[in-house]
Amino acid sequence: MGVPQFNFKPLSDSKVVVLTGAGISQESGIKTFRDSNGLWEEHAIEDVASPEGFARNPDLVYRFYRARRQQLQEDSIAPNQAHKALAIFERKFKGEFLLVTQNIDDLHLRAGSKNLLPMHGELNQMRCQASEEIFSVVGDLNASTICSCCGERGNLRPHIVWFGEMPLYLTEIFQALRKCDYFFSIGTSGQVHPAASFVAEVPYDAVRIELNMEQTPVSSMFNHGIYGRAGEIVPAIFDHALV
DSSP, X not given: OOOOOOOOOOGGGOEEEEEEOHHHHHTTTOOOSBOTTSEETTEEHHHHSSHHHHHHOHHHHHHHHHHHHHHHTSTTOOOOHHHHHHHHHHHHOOSEEEEEEOOOSSHHHHHTOOSEEETTEEEEEEEETTTOOEEEOOSOOSTTOBOTTTOOXXXXXXXXXXXXXXXXXXXXXXXXXXXXXXXEEESOOSOSTTXXXXXXXXXXXXXXXXXXSSOOTTGGGSSEEEESOXXXXXXXXXXXXXX
């Protein structure tokens, strides 16, 4: 595809922030949790994605996220060209780069991204509810798993930001947004807050670019909108930006 015609500032002096959402991972075969009737994989959101649901039925929550982790391990699930293009750009880029993702999968990490903030947590991690210590999930995580830091059973929960909880890294994210020269929003719906309001934090003279399958409720806040598959659009844009 042709690269849209807009000018990049000198890359050596630029500060770039990229936000990614479910749209980038869908192209790798990752299912989005929520379907058209508001259920998450046939479960009510409040049952599998809230502190109250976890307290009420931890076994259900453990099973739900175990199935999500198992999906990540399928041979067919791998970083796509958009994930790879962002990792290549970060590696070669001489300015300041921050990748913020709403996704809880590990595809950006597997593609090679380094300066990454997963604002909604990580599927392959667990957290002690007593100490807030974070660990990688090894084996099966359930109510019988003994926490290595507190020694208690049942204190470990998925390291996922649930409804009613504050997203992670907001201080760092807002600091980066308020000083960036470029803000890219890739594969996001523009409906989930606070991520939907990130574009409003970007300086007035910064370049704001939306890359998505279609326009979103916040499209009017961007200087440029480029619509199509992330696996095609993202490499075209970010390869061009390195020239």
